[in-house]
Amino acid sequence: MTERKGISRRGLFGAAGAAVATGVAGYAAHSALASEPSQAADNNGPVEFHGPRQAGIITPVQDRLHFAAFDVTTTSRDDLIALLKEWTAASALLTAGRDIGQYGAVNGPDEAPPEDTGEAVGLPPARLTLTVGFGPSLFDKRFGLAAHRPKALVDLPHFIGDDLDPTRSGGDIAVQACSDDPQVAVHAIRNLARIGFGRVAVRYSQLGFGRTSSTSRAQTTPRNLFGFKDGTRNLKLEDTDKLEQQVWVQPEDGPDWMVGGSYLVSRRIRMNIEIWDRTSLGEQEGIIGRGKGTGAPLGKADEFDTIDFAAKQSDGRPKIPADSHVRLAHPDFNKGAELLRRGYNFVDGSDGLGRLDAGLFFLAYQRDPRKQFIPIQTQLAKSDTMNEYIHHVGSGIFACPPGVTPGEHWGEKLFV
């Protein structure tokens, strides 16, 4: 047992194993990692965990998701804080591509269960990010947080057509794990859930593949399970001014503990893909408002061409139908409101009726859901012709605090 720190899965970080132990619940230190350059462009490399903003929001979207919503089962505020400390320390190790715990997956005593579950041994960090958010239910009476609930963290209203399963909705705490390797993302959630036993319990979790948005101009626009490019006009990390306006909570918004954070809305959107697949190409394109091949707005040639909502066909009808998805969701028709989307496709096997249980796990970050997601979704739920092919079956809203510096823990400013 000479190597007592979390073992690195990557030769590059072997030296970081010499970091000094922080004493936080037996987890190895990560301070040496803070100076490592971010390698976001490298699909194997780590994404820096520490910083003023949480990673996993504007980070170029990774290919895989494991999202978990937790119920807090302890009633002790101290237990909850202790858990957030342990989670933060473990997350710093996990995102660096290291085993958690003092001994990791294979170097511990024979008689004890391994601290790390081990399925990520030999895998690179794979750009793992772990992003935490707090749901409205955390701000009830249990932990004395009621006075700290942000006004923007509203209970989402019922939208027309919502068919929400309570067991796939809500949650006190959400953790979004994104990685380019599915096993790395699963490993992270599995180990965080394990650390949490007795204090939190997984309420639901969702695997996702095939990012449905890009958050950087360096990324191409991917396709959702309708076969269309999704997120062409998404907010991008390069749009720094717009991110301040649309994504990050500003000092004047308050509360203080959320400044630099963002609000996450999650929606499990089931697609009736078999029905969709029987729909003609022309109708599909009319519903979306874009060409299926190019992704260009109808009437234009290129994906990124400016959308002309005034353009008419020869018969006088608009080229982009008034009830198309792209028009209803467009900022021009939503008082300028935009969302930073980073959703994922999902296929959770089949539904027992011979159909795929498939759809989009929609994830959107924003500065204020009252001005962004809620009005946009109200309009979509009312008029979107796409509604015939989708239904929303799960929902969550979470306040994601700003990032942590080394030694800080998730939610530290909230629990002051």
Place this chain on the structure above:
Amino acid sequence: MSSSLPRRAAVLGVVISLGALTACAKDAPAAKDDGTGPVSVQASDSGCDLSRRDVKSGTSTFSVSNGGSKITEFYVYADGDRVMGEVENIGPGLKRDLIVELPTGKYQAVCKPGMVGDGIRGDLTVTGDAPAQVDEDTLLKQATESYGRYINSQAVALEQKTTEFVTAVKGGDLAKAKALFPVARTYYERMEPVAESFGDLDPKIDARVNDVEPGAQWTGFHRIEQGLWVGNTTKGMEKYADQLLTDVKTLVVKSKTVKLTPLQLANGAKELLDEVATGKIGGEEDRYSHTDLWDFQANVEGSQAAVQALRPALQKRDAALVSTLDTNFKAVFAAVGKYRQGDGFQLYNLNAAAEKQLSIVVDGLAEPVSKVAGVIAKK
């Protein structure tokens, strides 16, 4: 369980003092006590009166008389409910002795009428020379001795209750056999890891139908369970009843000589919770009778007994873990306690939300229990 259960004094080997115990023991005056002899314990459905509450260090005898209408148990607990000694299965009107070695210190004397819950508790003080400082090796040795005593008391009660169950089956008393089934199993489920250490005994006694190899004969509790609940008759179950008693007697003999290591205790505590998580939650274990919650409770009790035995050693090495274990054992007992019905449990027909609540507390307990072995093994 109720007072209608047979009082098979003959197999218990105890002294019956019916006359003196017809009155509620709570109201009876404490027996004369000169401060040196056995401590007399008057147990009832609502009381647990000791003739004195301080004894000298060394060997003490507690003579427990049950004047109540329910079967009771008597325990001497050290800190954190570590069992220093116990007598099980004291039927109404019966008297049994507990002989136990107690070092100087503060203890609790506890009666559990109906074998339920925290019991009726009172302080017990042991005075005398301060105990010599014991090293960790000694603590671990004491742990295995203490757990050995626990296993012995479970084995004795298992044989008694299985005998009653078998008698009811063979006597054609379907209702009584059904009532005794979960009671007899309680003792088995508490000591299951020990039974499992004897290879083929566990499958003979406790196999479920899907555990049996093709061509092999299915015997034991669950074979009889199927006859009683699905067939709704004792007929045809006689030979399985005989076989069960034979196997249980073999188990009892073997368990008296079993020597467990501290590590085996720790792993046994974990395995019992694995049993709960995989067999009881979901209602797989007792699929015909749906008495799974009895087994659930018994598995957790057995797990706790093993952890309690290790407690002094654990306390020295990882006090925080001990405190987590105490809290989380309580949480599990509280969760399953919601389904108490009389002296037993309601049938296992829980909805998904209720099952999830049980699963959450069991996971919450099993995780820290899985850490005990590593702490015990640490040099």
